[in-house]
Amino acid sequence: MALTPLLLAAVFGASRSFRLDADSNFSGTIDTKREWPWKRRLTVDDVAIERWRRDGGDLPTSSSALLEASGNASSAPPLPPAWSKRLTFLRALGSGGHGTAYLYVASCGSSNITVTVKLLHNKGLKDMQEVRAMRAMYGVSDFCISTLGAPDYIDTESGLWIMMPFLNSGNLLHLLEKLENCPAKWRCNSRICWERLGAPYSIPFVQALLYQAALGVGALHSQGYHHMDLKPENIMLNCRGSKCFAEVIDLGIACHPKLCKWSGTIGFIAPEVWTGTGLGLAANDVWSLGVVFYEMMYGRKPPFHGDRSGRETRSYIPLIDDAIPKPGMPIDRLIESMLSHNPSRRPTMRGLQGWLRRIILDANPGQDVLDMINMSPLERGAQEKVPPCLLQYEDPEYAMDIGDRPAHRMDCASPPRYAQGYFRCGVCVSCNPCCKCDVKRKDKLEKAYFRTCSSIYSCSRPRSAVMCKSYFAEAS
DSSP states (O other), X not given: OOOOHHHHHHHTTOOOOOOOOXXXXXXXXXXXXXXXXXXXXXXXXXHHHHHHHHHXXXXXXXXXXXXXXXXXXXXXXXXXXXXXXXXXXXXXEEEOSSEXXXXXXXXXXXXXEXXXXXXXXXXXXXXXXXXXXXXXXXXXXXXXXXXXSSSSEEEETTEEEEEEXXXXXXXXXXXXXXXXXXXXGGEETTEEOGGGGOTTOOHHHHHHHHHHHHHHHHHHHHTTOBOOOOOGGGEEEEEETTEEXXXXXXXXXXXXXXXXXXXXXXXXXXXXXXXXXXXXXXXXXXXXXXXXXXXXXXXXXXXXXXXSSSHHHHTOOGGGOTTSOSSOOHHHHHHHHHTOSSGGGSOOHHHHHHHHHHHHHHTOOOHHHHHHHHSOHHHHTOSOOOOGGXXXXXXXXXXXXXXXXXXXXXXXXXXXXXXXXXXXXXXXXSSOOEEEEEEEETTEEEEEEEESSOXXXXXXXXXXXXXXXXXXXXXX
């Protein structure tokens, strides 16, 4: 892939001299490459880094972003039979190296909801890993992506089809791009004055979106996964009127802690990931989220934004970064802490959630922001309710045969119900409820038992509000 001027400058050692005063009226030298425009970021994975270490030269990169479809595509590949009666095509959303995303209306009974259908043409092991991670997130958090529907994915000769919620308001990078035409106009005291975009935007509003993203990442960690590719592009927004919420997406390289490999996006990779000494730490995601906070608060890229060797990232010291105001406010101290070189000195995900929540509350925000940090998107009216019938198979014939593997909610060929008795899902006092449904095993329907948040950690977490009847229609 051809290198952009930005990355060429980083590779060949362009001057990194910069100074940013704590006021928008600056003096000295500013590294203009840390300003607008914001461009698509370049990602790397374990295969690319091994090739780079072996062969040298430029670090192989790619873009994980979907390119927006030009115009409104009038057609899509034929759907698998299990979805063909239920989904109506609207348009193509975009395409990337791995596949294409489409927008459909899902209809069942008298209910309709818009959904995203992703078709991965060159399916591989990593694609199935992403599906497993997304399935694990179903019903766990409103702020992290999951699969949706029955069936929620279909493996065919033409590719791997995945159904997921449609998020209608772009991502955090799009928010930054709103400021691109006149960045100085939107900045005061070295921070973005989000209020100047007009309602509902404000600094507490954007911080509430970041808080929701942190909740989504924390929920992902609770299910035994680390994201490893957090960036503004991977935090999507959904709005109904002025009521919005944020959701973490793209679990393509999410991994179990002991299985994480060198991967991520240039400018968001933690120092210990570059060195390989701290792979699979929750602190890897804290660092990446700290870079997101940095960009969303200051409207600038950090000094290591184009670092393709890890050298600038490893030498970064937030206390001497003049883009961070001095003396600072609590949000600045939080960002400095998240970008600490030592992963053990970064806040935990739960710790940064509490820290950010206090910052938002201390700003005395309006009721809409308070609702964002205290209520679910559905309770606030920011999210459409998923029709229960969408989570039921139109015909048990379409149910996936799960063979001998443990049952998951999405495998149910019949509506889940409460399972009576303490031993159906194993003895556990504080677990999520035990449910039962029919699943297909070796061409036969048989009863299976599972907990609503299916995960290796589900019995170690306090009882959740997620109940069988909260999401699924009870059989009469």
